[in-house]
Amino acid sequence: MTPETERIEVYGARVHNLKNIDVTIPRDSLTVITGLSGSGKSSLAFDTVFAEGQRRYIETFSAYARGFLSKMERPDVDKITGLSPVISIEQKTTNRNPRSTVGTTTEIYDFLRLLYARAGEAFSYITGEKMVKYTxxxxxxxxxxxxxxxxxxxxxxxxxxxxxxxxxxxxxxxxxxxxxxxxxxxxxxxxxxxxxxxxxxxxxxxxxxxxxxxxxxxxxxxxxxxxxxxxxxxxxxxxxxxxxxxxxxxxxxxxxxxxxxxxxPAPHNFSFNSPLGACPKCKGIGTIDSIDTEKVIPDPSISIAKGGIVPLGKEKSNLFFWQVAAICEKYGVTLQTPIRDIPQDAIDEIIYGTDERLKIKNESLGNSNYMVSYEGIAKYIDMQQDDDASASAQKWAGQFISTSVCPECNGQRLNREALHFKINGKNIAELSHMDIQQLHDWIVDAGDHVSEKQQLIAEEINKEILSRLRFLIDVGLGYLSLSRASASLSGGESQRIRLATQIGSQLVNVLYILDEPSIGLHQRDNHRLIDSLKKLRDSGNSVVVVEHDKDMMLASDYVVDMGPFAGQKGGEVVFEGTPEEMLKKNTLTSNYLNGKIEIKIPGKRRKGNGKTLIV
Missing domain, CATH: 3.30.190.20 (Ribosomal protein L1/L10, rRNA-binding domain)
Structure with a gap:
């Protein structure tokens, strides 16, 4: 390497509160940018270095391709040299798609689908017998x-x-x-x-x-x-x-x-995102939205006329009430009857509709009678949830809906054929519901309980699965399951999943920038996270971490300490060098690291007032 390519050099950075700073970051190393909150760490790492790397990448596109992207402003910096392709791994749970899971994000589920398509044994969903085929x-x-x-x-x-x-x-x-x-x-x-x-x-x-x-x-x-x-x-x-x-x-x-x-079987037969594999009732979501009768009728002691059926409101002269009155008349009750005294069959017809045509009386048209069909309150509420309905209509309908586990697949997302392909007695959904550590151990052990042919087929696939599972375990995520929805993950969990995915991708000559990956991580797993970052570095990459964690700083190759304070009083580089050199300096961060300053445990705790807060 030439001196210019051995390090990333930032000259004259003025983004946000940065005060025209120059910074050197060695390449192929683990660098920690630390300092007080608001001192300019993220401004340097993300809004300067990453932003410039992203801008340069987009500039490699053709003018035609760039026309589809919003223009990226150049960060306020004089020059950055030695910059590699940059990947940012931030603390964001950006994926709200209900179909996205830990398994799909890490691509482990894709390998499981391939495994079951090649080595799974089919069983009849009627008799439970093993399926056979002959020449x-x-x-x-x-x-x-x-x-x-x-x-x-x-x-x-x-x-x-x-x-x-x-x-x-x-x-x-x-x-x-x-x-x-x-x-x-x-x-x-x-x-x-x-x-x-x-x-x-x-x-x-x-x-x-x-x-x-x-x-x-x-x-x-x-x-x-x-x-x-x-x-x-x-x-x-x-x-x-x-x-x-x-x-x-x-x-x-x-x-x-x-x-x-x-x-x-083919891999798509085990995908809940494919019509060929998804449960036909829930369409692969695992849950269904349905009318909650307790929300529709919260107080059965009230009559229909007085608003006992919330979506209808109080009695008024319209078609809905004429239809409901006709159903009540059929069962020998009226709109003034308390709902608890109305037969359940009548309530079911009011909510879910009836195949019979109803004879209704329209007083505004001279008491004339005519026959109408009635689809029910549930159908009307469902129509208000259509994509083309207004936002206010969807919000109104949503108050009467509850989400429950799909009764057909029991939350397993797949159709019954897919759920009856098994390896060592387990279907793919059962593996997805295991925690990652348990799944790792099961796959290791399964080799002793399957046929020689299955072992031969599964050997290479299992290597890929186990490799990715170990990466997740190494970053402290062994407690998650592959079926866990991505939207339910914390920012720290999402970040560590992306980190594990990047380690598994085996890219080289990349600059990775991470935002406090140790947040939410149990202290016992911290060394595993540090080892994972070092593994990323040793693969030929540069790793920059915005971090406050003491162990992370001491394990790094290089430290950039921002300060001296926050906001307008920050934005300066108070130290850059190795952790050993930092411990000898007199900065706020180094004084905490070497024990000159410490947060003492209070000798006396304030007593509570006896009251509680229920969340």
Whole structure:
């Protein structure tokens, strides 16, 4: 390195309260910028060094690309030399997306999805049996073994539990040369114009062949199995003509008892951000917003007329009240009846609507009667939450809504097929709910409990997962789970997650700037954080940390102490050098570090007044 590239040099920085300062920051080192709050630490690190690095990066874009970005003003500084590409890791919980979790942010969940797609074992969500799949030769061998000497039907499923009359389908099957089908378990000849009850669910299989199983007829059996596979899209049914027992065989993943089949899994099948993996009810959020009847009817002792149903308010002459009055009349009560005395069925109809058309009386039109449909208060409230509704309407509707765990996926975000792929008895959602330390230990231990094939498939994927988990543990986040929502993290937790992600990215020749990463961290984990920062430095990067922590300062390679005081009385560099040199100086920070000044524990504590504050 030339002298110019061995250090970052800032000349004449005047941002905010900085007083035209010059600062030298050695490259490939861990530098701590410390000092009183308001002394200019962040102004130097973020508003000067980072801002200039970001501005220079954007200047590398084409004029066309820069046109899409807001113009970045040059920070008030004469010159900065030796500047590398800069990444800022601040204390901000910026991601409020409910789909963002610790797992998605760190990309660990992406590797888990890949792991389950490649090494997961499928189980039926109906019977719990392990799913199987066969080649054509295996199916033939199983039939010859299981049904030797027996007569069987070879069936190809074409419709599975769906409504329709299927007149056209039967005609297509007949034109292909087949003369019989099995409809809802009954063998029937295909007759011209044949059709079913269109409003009922039906299962239809083509009868491909009826034969006695014997090695002598193996070629005929093979041909029939191949034809059935083609007609049934890889799935066939074999029925014993005497006992009626039916077994399923498939080239795809399939339950041998019920015939339930899954598609071959891919990583997106385990993503709650994909329609192919998300729970259909909550759309992958894990929670649902629904009407809270206790908020709609907070006091059942009040009548509807007096405002007992809050969204309706007090009785007035409008369509809603005419409809509610019609429901009350049907159940033998009135709008003046206390809500607690109204039958629950009537309350349910008022809130959730009814399929019946209501006969209402409109006094303003001469007591004329007419029939109307009624969708319910819940439907109206739901409409006010649409994206195109006004902000005030959405706020009004929100007061009657409560968030609860999705009853279909139990908060696991995925559909039932995805939740029934398992490794060592655990599905991907169960791993996501483990804390990171527990998950790390489980993956290490799982190798002894899975097949040799699974071990071989998972080896490289597990290396990536364990590496990222260790980074999170090293920065003191072993207590989090991958399912933890990003929006619920503190600023310090978010910052350390981003730090762990950067360590895992293995970038080099980068300048990292961090804002008090030790905040919120238990003292026992502080050394792990320091080791992580040193690991980032040893990878060929420069690390600048705005920090007050004593251990961090003493473990650093270089310290810049800002002061001497805060605000207008700050903005100066009172010391820059190694921690050892700093301990010998006479600054406010060094005097606290070397023990010349200390905060004494008060000998006498003030007594409380006996009152409490409940939060």
């Amino acid at each position: 054509e030769e295996q199916i033939l061998e199983l039939i010859l073994t299981r049904y030797a000497g027996k007569k069987i039907y070879i069936l190809a499923p074409v419709i599975r539990n769906r409504k329709g009359h299927y007149k056209e389908l039967f005609e297509q099957i007949r034109k292909k040369g087949f003369i019989s089908v099995r409809v809802d378990g009954e063998i029937r000849e295909i007759l011209p114009g044949m059709k079913l009850d269109r409003y009922k669910n039906h299962s239809i299989e083509v009868l491909v062949d009826k034969l006695a199983v014997s090695n002598k007829f193996e070629d005929k059996l093979r041909s029939s199995v191949r034809t059935a596979m083609k007609q049934g899209s890889g799935l066939i049914l074999i029925q014993d003509t005497v006992s009626g027992e039916v077994r399923h065989y498939s080239r795809e993943l399939m339950c041998p008892t019920t015939g339930l089949s899954y598609n071959e």
